[in-house]
Amino acid sequence: MTSKKNTQIIFNKRPVGVPDKDCFRIEETDIPELLEGQVLVEVHYLSVDPYMRGRMNDRKSYIAPFQVGEVLTGGAVGKIVASKDQALKEGDYVMGMMGWENFAAVAAKGLTKVNPDLAPISTSLGILGMPGLTAYFGLLEIGKPKEKETVVVSGAAGAVGTIVGQIAKIKGCRVVGIAGSDEKIDYLKNELGFDEGINYKTSQNLRADLKAACPNGVDVYFENVGGEISDAVITLINNHARIPLCGQIADYNSTEMPVGPRWQSYLLTRMALLQGFLVGQFSDKYGEGIKQLAAWLKEGKLKNKENIVEGIEQTPDAFLGLFKGENIGKQLVKIK
Amino acid sequence: MTSKKNTQIIFNKRPVGVPDKDCFRIEETDIPELLEGQVLVEVHYLSVDPYMRGRMNDRKSYIAPFQVGEVLTGGAVGKIVASKDQALKEGDYVMGMMGWENFAAVAAKGLTKVNPDLAPISTSLGILGMPGLTAYFGLLEIGKPKEKETVVVSGAAGAVGTIVGQIAKIKGCRVVGIAGSDEKIDYLKNELGFDEGINYKTSQNLRADLKAACPNGVDVYFENVGGEISDAVITLINNHARIPLCGQIADYNSTEMPVGPRWQSYLLTRMALLQGFLVGQFSDKYGEGIKQLAAWLKEGKLKNKENIVEGIEQTPDAFLGLFKGENIGKQLVKIK
Known part of the structure; x- marks a missing residue:
């Protein structure tokens, strides 16, 4: 053979x-x-x-x-x-x-x-596979972004984050990405059209920088990372905010259960939704997702x-x- | 006058x-x-x-x-x-x-x-007012219990909890209440028909006691209290569990932001939903809720x-x- x-x-x-x-x-x-x-x-x-x-x-x-x-x-x-x-x-x-x-x-x-x-x-x-479908269904089925809303995505320069932000732009949202280098932030803003980007590694006050980048609060938080980045975003959510919970990379290497602030009171008083998901739960709609992603890619609305x-x-x-x-x-x- | x-x-x-x-x-x-x-x-x-x-x-x-x-x-x-x-x-x-x-x-x-x-x-x-409507809409609109599922309610002997558990029984669920005295547990089981009750103040191992009371895991967790009780329940949720987030009484008197385990990974891998709510968001359906609660009360299906x-x-x-x-x-x- x-x-x-x-x-x-x-x-x-x-x-x-x-x-x-x-x-x-x-x-x-x-x-x-x-x-x-x-x-x-x-x-x-x-x-x-x-x-x-x-x-x-x-x-x-x-x-x-x-x-x-x-x-x-x-x-x-x-x-x-x-x-x-x-x-x-x-x-x-x-x-x-x-x-x-x-x-x-x-x-x-x-x-x-x-x-x-x-x-x-x-x-x-990538864009027509698992990460693309994760971004597509997580953002649209759980995040349900509406025009002019503010969408924050963490892990913004990653395989899923880059697509989440671009789809949110297609839907007419203000998009703020959080990532870990100036090179990534440049890329998000200048190549992918994100409205703002925050380098969490150099930010002196992540919450203050987020607040400045989100003058109307946060309507959708696409959550890839967990940890202190999420702690900061959660304090800025609007009433009826939606948080698709996609990843927790900050904690994947933890040897003990990580601890952090109990921010359920923010979810409660703002009537917010936090929903964990795995892309496989949308498998009966993969065809629809790939078709739309491929169309946006062809039209130049999505960059791979x-x-x-x-x-x-x-x-x-x-x-x-x-x-x-x-x-x-x-x-x-x-x-x- | x-x-x-x-x-x-x-x-x-x-x-x-x-x-x-x-x-x-x-x-x-x-x-x-x-x-x-x-x-x-x-x-x-x-x-x-x-x-x-x-x-x-x-x-x-x-x-x-x-x-x-x-x-x-x-x-x-x-x-x-x-x-x-x-x-x-x-x-x-x-x-x-x-x-x-x-x-x-x-x-x-x-x-x-x-x-x-x-x-x-x-x-x-009470039962035909704010607590009744909180229980009704939180459980049915967010918890969406299905027949034979397991519903856990914390603060089970309170104004909202007593009604949540009774509605879950009407819907054919296994109902487990968590409360803070043997008198309360007796009342929940013997007067209100809860399947199991756990006294969190005397339990030596809350998670083990919950696991024994919920042999098929937890499908709906009606969350009134927060803190360590929630930490224990969350580890037992099933895939696609729903958590109506109604109260956090364990934290209401905190002078600093309370900390606890970051249990988002449970929500993620089990594709679970956590949703904060205030009863006022259902105000356009209050009439429907009161009508149903009053009917159940009259039929003796709900005890006040x-x-x-x-x-x-x-x-x-x-x-x-x-x-x-x-x-x-x-x-x-x-x-x-």
């Missing part, structure tokens, strides 16, 4: 607190044999995402934990080079959960076909921002970089 | 932390003169409610703060003894915001007529529980008792 070898990134040990490179090891293996119903995918792009940190803990959650000694898995896209399935054939491009490896043997029924002529295949992991590193051995660093705030836009690893 | 004197409870000073009797003083005054559009109400029942603690702070909120030196005001019901209004006349019973005093001069347009033949007039301050003390001079103690957990059901003061 091919004489090439397969490079895999193995989950070497569970992290305690912030993960480091010792959590990963690289192994060379043979190309896997296919079982009936599987296809062999030559992987082109791997996605690294903050939620994967949760899978590194040995704890029951909405998705099973990674097992030490096994290859890590995540969103990926590539080309089928061999098939033992009726529906998918050699040459097809497919997206889905795959190992962090050059060649993945995957059950065909878990994969989605990707049309490489519609958009670059990498978009199936990817941060791509090359080489499968770079994958652990790309993942670890998410927690250092290194990426602007969707972080991908190109391995073919 | 009448030769009687008027006894008033004056807001004597703002509390710092837990209020005490020094926050109140009693004054004898003349019966107030009526302005055009006002009526003079001989007050029969005064309502004392936890939310009034917030009005004792000099802080902007959804309702204006009390002013030191002025008569305290709250929900009350009584009989009109003089009128300078076209619509309301002597002999009518009315409910609304009135001073803590025997005779209140009130703008007629802020009052609601009460029919004393339908139900005892005190119910207009009032805790009545007599004498206007008892009002401060009745109010202070709310924070000591002294009342079962709606706390009222009968002053006529």
